[in-house]
Ligand SMILES: O=C(O)CCC(=O)C(=O)O
């Protein structure tokens with residue numbers, strides 16, 4: 001990535017502001033009551049209340065004392081650095097293509113503008129099965145095989161170890177979120193206990209000559225259920241504050257994970273929780289690494305508001321949709337610049353429930 005190609009340039013209203021707003025920031029939640037089995041139930045109730053408030057008010061929070069060993073994360077971070085440090089020809093040996101979107105890639109587009117980053121994607125389950133096409137009538141299923149590079153040789157093992165640790169955390173978070181919605185702790189688990197389509201991305205954001213024009217990742221919402229993000233100490237993630245739409249910089253906290261609820265939890269909760277927009281700014285001097293772990297259900301999951309959370313007063317705001325088909329459609333539009341609208345959950349919203357924000361987003365996505 002040399003000088004700034006016009007494909008990277010954000011429209012004026014979406015460019016990062018020169019001054020970073022640090023503000024109070026997203027809530028920090030201490031998960032130690034979960035690690036300590038002898039702790040009183042009172043602690044768990046407080047923890048659930050903190051999760052509820054964070055999900056409602058921010059859609060984002062950081063967790064500390066989460067049980068993922070620091071060495072496990074550091075091993076992946078340093079193997080990722082070794083991988084991305086290689087020549088482009090080496091990285092392209094595991095490049096992804098239209099048929100298999102796993103592996104290396106440096107031309108992702110978010111809302112049709114190219115991101116200033118390179119990535120390496122792999123799935124957690126082997127095999128991971130996904131619909132073969134976005135065509136609703138095509139019932140064919142295909143495998144997404146992981147493509148592990150020969151160099152650095154330690155990358156695969158580091159990633160596989162890390163995944164085991166973060167997966168445990170993901171199930172704890174799903175329990176906390178279930179409890180926070182006044183559901184039984186294990187209510188969400190069955191969507192993930194078999195055939196989950198969770199995948200992990202190693203992100204590398206190289207220094208950028210025009211950090212005021214481009215973004216590492218353009219504004220977006222995560223399509224899956226939950227994201228568990230590790231970021232290094234450089235910082236760059238910005239979250240759109242729900243109260244006023246201001247972009248808030250997420251200060252790096254060493255060894256913490258940043259959690260956000262994705263679109264699926266928004267639909268399951270019938271909008272009690274909302275998937276919040278975020279983006280990544282880049283800088284001209286320091287490269288940055290981050291590792292999002294996208295917790296996604298089995299491809300055949302039909303996503304719709306949970307029966308326990310709807311009634312006559314609070315009817316379902318969304319029509320049911322198939323997760324695998326949604327995922328494939330989204331992947332296709334991120335792969336190359338398309339002339340079609342990027343699929344979003346508001347496409348499944350019942351017309352009477354559309355909010356002004358949905359309409360504005362829809363118009364913005366069309367232009
Ligand atoms: O790098 C980050 O901080 C966030 C990346 C992100 O939002 C994503 O990959 O969906």
Ligand SMILES: [Fe+2]
Pocket residue numbers: 220221222278
């Ligand atoms: Fe994201």
